[in-house]
Amino acid sequence: MRKAYWLTIILMSLLLLLVIGAYRPLIVTGSIVGAQTDGIRFSPPKEVPQLTNNTPLHSAVLAGVPINVVVDFNYDRGTGSKIAIIRDGKDYGVGDTKIDDNKLAIRRDMDPAAPDGVYMVKYTSCQLNGSCDEGAFQFALDRSKAAAFTDLRGQKEVVIDLKNYAFDPRNTLVSKGTKVTWKNGDDDTHFVNTDPHPEHSYYRAMNSKALEKGDTFALTFDKPGIYPYHCSAHTSMTGTLIVS
Numbered sequence: 112m113r114k115a116y117w118l119t120i121i122l123m124s125l126l127l128l129l130v131i132g133a134y135r136p137l138i139v140t141g142s143i144v145g146a147q148t149d150g151i152r153f154s155p156p157k158e159v160p161q162l163t164n165n166t167p168l169h170s171a172v173l174a175g176v177p178i179n180v181v182v183d184f185n186y187d188r189g190t191g192s193k194i195a196i197i198r199d200g201k202d203y204g205v206g207d208t209k210i211d212d213n214k215l216a217i218r219r220d221m222d223p224a225a226p227d228g229v230y231m232v233k234y235t236s237c238q239l240n241g242s243c244d245e246g247a248f249q250f251a252l253d254r255s256k257a258a259a260f261t262d263l264r265g266q267k268e269v270v271i272d273l274k275n276y277a278f279d280p281r282n283t284l285v286s287k288g289t290k291v292t293w294k295n296g297d298d299d300t301h302f303v304n305t306d307p308h309p310e311h312s313y314y315r316a317m318n319s320k321a322l323e324k325g326d327t328f329a330l331t332f333d334k335p336g337i338y339p340y341h342c343s344a345h346t347s348m349t350g351t352l353i354v355s
């Protein structure tokens with residue numbers, strides 16, 4: 112009798128451990144309880160068919176306001192697709208939602224004066240056959256994080272080196288109107304690509320050709336906001352530019 116009792120306890124404990132083990136990845140990534148970044152709790156994203164990516168990423172805490180919110184798909188979007196960027200019941204989206212020329216992304220500009228805090232992006236994704244789905248994700252703005260950036264404001268021209276498989280400086284503040292030049296100092300080929308990977312859709316002008324050693328890529332930034340980027344050949348090479 113006692114033996115059966117203890118055997119049951121042990122079996123139940125093992126079962127519990129198995130269940131926790133199976134769900135742990137979901138709990139950690141926030142699919143079940145919501146992700147937590149910088150002490151901010153985000154509810155799980157609501158994904159739609161044919162979705163591949165979005166910028167900002169769900170649960171990102173940004174040091175600057177996105178120039179636009181972009182949602183990427185693996186098939187053409189149709190009319191009726193739209194994006195709202197909500198905080199405290201107010202939509203901080205500016206102008207109409209646009210469908211990209213390649214039809215694989217929808218985007219909406221964001222108010223550069225949007226206050227710090229958590230934003231809920233609610234979007235309607237319409238397929239060419241007219242069927243629409245409602246999706247959602249969240250991100251946060253915390254301008255205090257820009258204090259950790261390399262401050263190169265007040266300069267007309269700025270150079271960012273690509274060396275030892277990193278952008279140097281990695282996170283940079285520049286003034287509006289600054290010409291930024293990326294220069295490859297490595298023997299390996301690098302790229303400058305706007306996020307996300309592999310869509311490279313956030314700010315398409317910020318996609319270089321292959322940069323061999325000594326090659327440069329330059330762009331003048333007239334629009335204030337945050338520009339997350341990476342090297343598509345080495346996706347752990349990431350950088351952020353804030354234009355103010």
Ligand SMILES: [Cu+2]
Binds near residue numbers: 345
């Ligand atoms: Cu690279």
